[in-house]
Amino acid sequence: MNIVEGLIKGDRRALARAISLVENEDSSKNEILKGVYTHTGKAYIIGFTGSPGSGKSSLVDKLVSVIRREGLTVGIVAIDPTSPFTGGAILGDRIRMQEHTEDKDVFIRSMGTRGSLGGLSRATKDAVQLLDAFGKDIVIIETVGVGQSEVDVVKNADTTVVVLTPASGDSVQTIKAGIMEIANIFVVNKSDLPNADRTRTEINLMLDLDNKKKEWRPPIISTISLTSEGIEELWEELKKHRQFLEEGDRLAAIRRERVKREIVDYMEHIIKSRLWEKISGTTLFEKTIEKISQRDLDPISGAEKVLERVNLDNHEFPE
Ligand SMILES: Nc1nc2c(ncn2[C@@H]2O[C@H](COP(=O)(O)OP(=O)(O)O)[C@@H](O)[C@H]2O)c(=O)[nH]1
Ligand SMILES: [Mg+2]
Known part of the structure; x- marks a missing residue:
């Protein structure tokens, strides 16, 4: 059985292999992507972005538990180009998402130890397509919101969540304008830390200042991913945004x-x-x-x- 057939039939090993091949720009890459395309378009794609350490992986881990309770299957592509040499982030992601390693309906893939950022954003898009063709209901992209390439990465998402924290140095003013614009939902994670209210107020002020008339005002959700506080609400808002997009x-x-x-x-x-x-x-x-x-x-x-x-x-x- 070839890789494309295996992947479409739900063989996890074929999926893992296919992702490696596209990530490594193998000569079979185009054939694989051509072969799966008609099977794509069913997954809902959610992007998470925010500074390193803001708690994206912890948040995604908890969110996946909530999504799984509804019986939906999940694929995750986690990218951290900020630590290309140590691989530390990737190891950390594995540990943080450990809860789901036994769950065969959750597929986690970390990327980002090699290649250019442009290559990374292409590989991410390809991996998302493979997870979609494999039949995952929800595909989550986790990336670090630092540069244009990361913005490009979340452009592949239907709904984008920007994660901020009350921790110093992560105030709203320091966040790149491009990142703020792509947010459909804001999360103030680490709301157990002081000044979480101030962060919410700053985001609200910024949204008020945005004079372009928008049909969707991004909601701001406070979370503590350590205790799962706010995670259900986040999932509800994600569903609302999906519904909003699906209207019309x-x-x-x-x-x-x-x-x-x-x-x-x-x-x-x-x-x-x-x-x-x-x-x-x-x-x-x-x-x-x-x-x-x-x-x-x-x-x-x-x-x-x-x-x-x-x-x-x-x-x-x-x-
Ligand atoms: N106090 C506090 N710490 C958190 C919270 N969420 C995550 N962390 C911690 O923040 C650190 C970075 O988390 P991680 O999920 O790896 O962040 P990422 O780099 O954005 O993926 C870890 O040590 C987490 O335990 C939270 O809600 N409150
Ligand atoms: Mg992470």
């Missing part, structure tokens, strides 16, 4: 937008590799570089001239 055309529109981004990404990728195949090592390319270096030619004209000579494909627009 919202979810379909979000997913269409995602498909558009995906196909453009692939096309750019294909064009780039074809371009490199055609130009690298050629005299035309080398001579052009030389001319530009000598100031006999400018880079813009150089690029135009090279492209004129390179036929990437025929230029007619297909019907």
Whole structure:
């Protein structure tokens, strides 16, 4: 039985293997992704982002218990690119999510010890598709909200949860604007610590200042993941947001937008590799570089001239 068949039939080992292959950019990657695609689109995808140590893994662990009580199956992709060398975070995630290691309806995968951030965000998207095709009802992405790539990662989610804490240094002002904008739900975790109210107030003020009229105002939920306080409420709000998206055309529109981004990404990728195949090592390319270096030619004209000579494909627009 091949990997795709195994995965679709619910073989966990096939799933694990498939994720490794896409993560390592194996030559079989595209075949696997093509093979599973028609089986995707059923999972609901939730993204968790926030500073390292804000309690995302602990929170997800507790949330999974609540989700499992409803009989739903869960896949988790946890990424922590902030500790690429130690692997410490990943070990920590395993320990924190230990509660579910015996549960065959929960599949946990940690990523992030190798590769570029761009590669990581691609691998995450692929892993989410594999978990979806495997039949997980809910897929959770956990990532660190530090840079553009992490924002890109949660763009693959239907609902995004931003986790903040009252701990010093994690105040609302220090959070990147991009991160605040992608939040559908705010969680103030570690609400057992002092100043949790102040954090809530700051988020509220920020939401008040946002003058763009929005149909969905992100709710703010206080949690203590150590004691599971607020976790049920978080799940209720997640379901509400899902319901909100499923009303009208919202979810379909979000997913269409995602498909558009995906196909453009692939096309750019294909064009780039074809371009490199055609130009690298050629005299035309080398001579052009030389001319530009000598100031006999400018880079813009150089690029135009090279492209004129390179036929990437025929230029007619297909019907
Ligand atoms: N006081 C307190 N500590 C917490 C809470 N949730 C998590 N922690 C602790 O915060 C640390 C980081 O948690 P972790 O889930 O790994 O955070 P992540 O890096 O965001 O995934 C761990 O030591 C947790 O035990 C909470 O609600 N209150
Ligand atoms: Mg974590």
